[in-house]
Amino acid sequence: xxxxxxxxxxxxxxxxxxxxxxxxxxxxxxxxxxxxxxxxxxxxxxxxxxxxxxxxxxxxxxxxxxxxxxxxxxxxxxxxxxxxxxxxxxxxxxxxxxxxxxxxxxxxxxxxxxxxxxxxxxxxxxxxxxxxxxxxxxxxxxxxxxxxxxxxxxxxxxxxxxxxxxxxxxxxxxxxxxxxxxxxxxxxxxxxxxxxxxxxxxxxxxxxxxxxxxxxxxxxxxxxxxxxxxxxxxxxxxxxxxx
Numbered sequence: 001x002x003x004x005x006x007x008x009x010x011x012x013x014x015x016x017x018x019x020x021x022x023x024x025x026x027x028x029x030x031x032x033x034x035x036x037x038x039x040x041x042x043x044x045x046x047x048x049x050x051x052x053x054x055x056x057x058x059x060x061x062x063x064x065x066x067x068x069x070x071x072x073x074x075x076x077x078x079x080x081x082x083x084x085x086x087x088x089x090x091x092x093x094x095x096x097x098x099x100x101x102x103x104x105x106x107x108x109x110x111x112x113x114x115x116x117x118x119x120x121x122x123x124x125x126x127x128x129x130x131x132x133x134x135x136x137x138x139x140x141x142x143x144x145x146x147x148x149x150x151x152x153x154x155x156x157x158x159x160x161x162x163x164x165x166x167x168x169x170x171x172x173x174x175x176x177x178x179x180x181x182x183x184x185x186x187x188x189x190x191x192x193x194x195x196x197x198x199x200x201x202x203x204x205x206x207x208x209x210x211x212x213x214x215x216x217x218x219x220x221x222x223x224x225x226x227x228x229x230x231x232x233x234x235x236x237x238x239x240x241x242x243x
Contacts (some may be wrong), residue, residue: 001148004036007142011040014109014128014140019043021108025101026054026062027173028151029113031160033142034066037111038163044111045070050075051100053175053195053198061163074100078175079198083205086215088229091179098133100175114141117148164201185230 011020022037024030024046037044046069048062062069081092081099089096104110109159110131127144131137143151155162165173172181174193176188189196204222211217220224 003143003146004039004154005195006126007146008040010127010140010142010187011037011042011111015040015042016109018108019045020111020140021105022046022068022111022165023113024048024062024104025113025173026066026163027057027113028155028162028166029115029143032146032151032154032161033111034069035154035158035160036142046220047072047104049101050074051096051104051175051177052079053096053100053177054191055163055165055173055176057165058163058173061161065161072104079202079205082199082202083209086206086210086213088203088206088225091180094179096175102133105131105137106134109138109140111140111142113143114139116174117146170190181228196226199229 018039020042022034022044026048033150034145036048038048038055046066049072050059050068052074062071076084076099078089078096078100081096085093085095114122114125116125125141125144127141129139129141131139146154154160163173170187172184174181176192177185177199179185181188200222202222203219205227207217207219207222207225219228
């Protein structure tokens with residue numbers, strides 16, 4: 001049995017009566033799980049969580065190519081969260097993921113595009129698991145054992161539309177400025193400079209809040225915070241700066 005057949009079998013095996021909640025981001029992995037769910041003939045509803053910091057081209061792609069995907073609007077944007085949390089998102093404190101990306105799917109089985117090959121942390125995930133923050137939610141990582149090449153081979157063989165940013169050399173289409181992207185953020189902000197401006201504005205609000213509350217703050221401007229944030233310090237050091 002090949003990986004395509006295996007993934008389809010998984011989707012059929014765990015299909016709940018109410019259908020799956022399919023987590024759709026618009027990236028290469030999510031277009032694959034969407035097509036697999038269609039091929040499996042299982043019941044599902046696909047949801048896209050608009051984070052406020054997704055590439056504009058990605059949002060346009062989803063709306064144009066996948067009008068059936070339910071777009072879940074954000075209640076708070078990244079620009080609201082930064083001054084509210086009084087610190088930038090970092091590798092260890094990724095409050096933005098919980099608030100902007102991981103909502104939805106309560107009391108459902110959520111189909112994701114998480115793959116073991118993406119990172120050491122994800123390699124330890126189980127194909128079926130319970131959400132530790134919401135035990136009513138379960139995850140099915142139906143392509144957990146797929147490689148990067150498996151993904152692209154399937155996309156090409158099935159002639160699946162994908163976001164053109166991949167053709168421009170972008171390997172990931174996550175949130176613009178995500179700390180997990182490291183130095184790749186330099187290319188992102190060169191491509192979307194208005195997002196750099198928005199981050200600096202939010203950092204300035206963060207600085208103002210910290211000073212107003214008498215909290216430790218070594219910066220005077222949002223620009224200073226942005227330059228420090230882009231230097232990509234070790235996570236432990238970043239956390240200590242906000243103790």
